Amino acid sequence: MTQAPDCTADATDSRMARPALVDAVVIGRNEGARLLACLAALHGHMRRVIYVDSGSVDGSVAAARAAGAEVVELDMRQPFTAARARNAGLAALAQDPPEFVQMIDGDCELRPGWIAAALAAFTAHPAAVVICGRRRERFPYVSVYNALADLEWDTPIGLARACGGDALMRFAALQEVGGYDPTLIAGEEPDLCRRLGARGGEIWRIEAEMTWHDAAMTRFGQWWRRSQRAGHAFAEGTARHGFDHWGRETRRALIWGAGLPVVIFLAGVIHPLGWCLALAYPAQVTRLARRGSWRWAFFSVLGKFAEARGALGFYLGQLIGRRRGLIEYK
Known part of the structure; x- marks a missing residue:
């Protein structure tokens, strides 16, 4: 007697083999060439790239569209914060939500292999809602201030209490806590991680190169x-x-x-x-x-x-x- 195929097992294997849906939210203002490098590094790794512009006057909006990003222009008549810009990007993804979203600043550039490493970390840590890696300054030798920023990014590997502006996150977890607090002028990521942790989510920093960053700090002020x-x-x-x-x-x-x-x-x-x-x-x-x-x-x-x-x-x-x-x- 011929045994009927196990359709349930095939369906399960198909779901397991399905690539994770990953989108990106980029925020920026007058980042110029840095924004173009940021978008170029994302190309081919994301289903959708949302660029949220905060009143640029350097042609960033047109350049982002030409690079294939979907652009959201913030109404600058309202008080601006980076958290508000990030939320606008998340809102643009809400109608067709991804499984994961890469949050990244427009002065940063994704490193090769980061998305694969971060997705593997999510598999290894099922309770994780945020995975971040090593952010490095691209030009630490230009000034002492850039060098200090590079040291600041070098935080311990393992279970963490917070991430920075760049991280791969579970989209559904962000939606559950209402995203970032738009009233915060700084420290919005640790605040978000605090609320995610209160719901049982874990934040992990892994030993993988995540992004280049250009602080562009050349003056004491x-x-x-x-x-x-x-x-x-x-x-x-x-x-x-x-x-x-x-x-x-x-x-x-x-x-x-x-x-x-x-x-x-x-x-x-x-x-x-x-x-x-x-x-x-x-x-x-x-x-x-x-x-x-x-x-x-x-x-x-x-x-x-x-x-x-x-x-x-x-x-x-x-x-x-x-x-x-x-x-x-x-």
């Missing part, structure tokens, strides 16, 4: 504003989610960047020897240099002043009932 933005994000994140969400970073910024200078000034006014308390700063640089380079240690301590300014700006805004606008460094 750019680095200062970027550090100030980080301080604002620290303070707002702690205010929203409690001390275990950037509480240590907020405390360090306020102590080293605001509290200690006040103590030194008051002590110096009371007695000349009080100014000796300022030696705490070179001592802290020396201590940190044992864990890294002298350059990293120096800027880590100096950056606390900018971070404190950002944090205090957030608290002042809370006090007077006014939200801070964007702190841009480009």
Whole structure:
């Protein structure tokens, strides 16, 4: 007797063999050649590419369309945040949703093999909702500020608490938590990951090259504003989610960047020897240099002043009932 074919098994094998649907959301403004490189690297790896433009005047919209991307132009009469732009891209995908979406900034370029590595990581970690890898600065040698950014991207491998702007995510999980919080001017990714984690989702960082990034920081003022933005994000994140969400970073910024200078000034006014308390700063640089380079240690301590300014700006805004606008460094 001839056995009937197992159609159920064939269907299961077919579903298992079906390639995952992966789309991309790119956000940017006046990125020029960097945007073209970003879109070119995505070509052939995505079903759809959504480019969300935030008021570019350099021809980015036309260039993105010519490169095959679907373009969403934000209404810039409304307050702009990167989170709002990301949500606009996700909304454009909602009618025909993918299984996964690669979130990427327009000044970044996807590395070869990243999507395959990230999809394999999702298979290895069934509870994962976000997979990120190693973001590197393309030109770390151009300035000390680019080099510092490259060090910043090098976070530990394994189960993580947050990702950055570039990551491969489960689209359905993003929809369940309502996407990014558009009111945040910075720190929207850690906030998103916090909400995803509350629903049992896992964030993993794998040892794979993910993107090139071009911070294009060549001036001290750019680095200062970027550090100030980080301080604002620290303070707002702690205010929203409690001390275990950037509480240590907020405390360090306020102590080293605001509290200690006040103590030194008051002590110096009371007695000349009080100014000796300022030696705490070179001592802290020396201590940190044992864990890294002298350059990293120096800027880590100096950056606390900018971070404190950002944090205090957030608290002042809370006090007077006014939200801070964007702190841009480009």
